[in-house]
Amino acid sequence: MEIGDLVSRDGIVLRGSVSSKRQALQAVADAAAHVLGHADAAPLMDALMEREALGSTGVGSGVALPHARHRDVDHVFAVLVRLETPIAFDAVDDRPVDILFGLFAPPSDGAGHLRALAAASRALRSPDLQQRLRQADSRDTLHALLVRQIVSTAA
Template identity: 60%
Template sequence: MDIADLLSSGGIVLRGGVSSKRQALHTVAEAASIALGIDEGRALDALLEREALGSTGLGSGVAVPHARVPGLDRVCAVFVRLDTPVAYESVDDRPVDLLFALFAPVNAGAEHLRALAAVSRAMRSPQLREHLRQARTVDAVRALFVKDAPVAAA
């Protein structure tokens, strides 16, 4: 699975200004609303409902929040990089600054799981995380997710 296929340039947000996990998830929901055309409130509620089951913080400053929302016809993603990491109840108790959020149709079973696995696997790479933190533009971030692309922090 090519992660870049899930992520449009409009779904990448490079900004800080949040001071809590809830605000970070609100930023994710806002990005999803703009990029994917889903209702912001519904997206936030779905993300918070999923977080109530257990934190999606993977460790090393990464979270992969995900939710199923009505109205989508395929799995889609948004990526948010925060300027200042926030407490997120991650498995390693480190704050999070990289959020790669997945939104799936209500009936997406295997497709949603494959996307989660691909994103989780990719985000385990220390090199990718560092390049994501150093990238200066939305296009540079998106290029990092293109399969077989050379890793560069343009």
């Protein structure tokens, strides 16, 4: 499983400033609801907040991997939200976050959820990919970078 397979162009959001971790997570939930074709992002937001209450998903270097399982989700998928201005996120390195890779899975797909988390963590640990994601100026460019990540990890 590779991250470029998990994110569609519709699941990529270049977002202006948010002022809190909650607003950043709401942007992730909104993007996921859009991908699913749901008008109400509240159930996804609740699932993200429930997971975040267990511990911050801020993994360091300005990256967060918020994730949740939810009954409205029928397959593992991800969204990418890039913020204009980094926000405090209680990350492991205490650095503010500007790249949020939100991952969603059905409650019954524990193995798929874990494989997707591992793939996202591996890919987003790359300082080169982080820099390129921060410099990208469109959803198409961001998506291409994620898909290109498949090629570079497969080589």
